[in-house]
Amino acid sequence: MSTIILYVIIMALGIFLARKNIIPERLKSKIGHCQTFALIFLLGVLGYKLGSDKVLLEGIHFLGLQAFTIAVLSIVFSILLVFLFYKKEDR
Missing domain, CATH: 1.20.5 (Single alpha-helices involved in coiled-coils or other helix-helix interfaces)
Structure with missing residues (x-):
């Protein structure tokens, strides 16, 4: 729980710095x-x-086709969306 609070504080600090135009x-x-x-x-x-x-690698065959499919599709669509957004940003 304390790690999450630290992350939120760091993000809030970044937002504060951006709003106040403190960063050169x-x-x-x-x-x-x-x-x-x-x-x-x-x-x-x-x-x-x-x-x-080692435990994950030994039991990877138990994860099944569904987990593999979800992982591959997540990676593919993440890369595709990043590619599309960066293409629009360049225009």
Whole structure:
């Protein structure tokens, strides 16, 4: 529970900083790069954690076709939606 409160406080701090225009413009232009790096880093850590979990890897055949289908479709549609939104943003 305390971790969630910490996340909310950090998000509130970010909203406060954005509303008060405290962050300089040259730093704002680099925020996108920081977000991309953080996302790639988190995905790498998640992949490592899942790949090193012996219990999960041993029981993966029990998850079934439905779980696999849901996971694949979630990934595909997430990538598709991000691609579509970034395409619209570039115009």
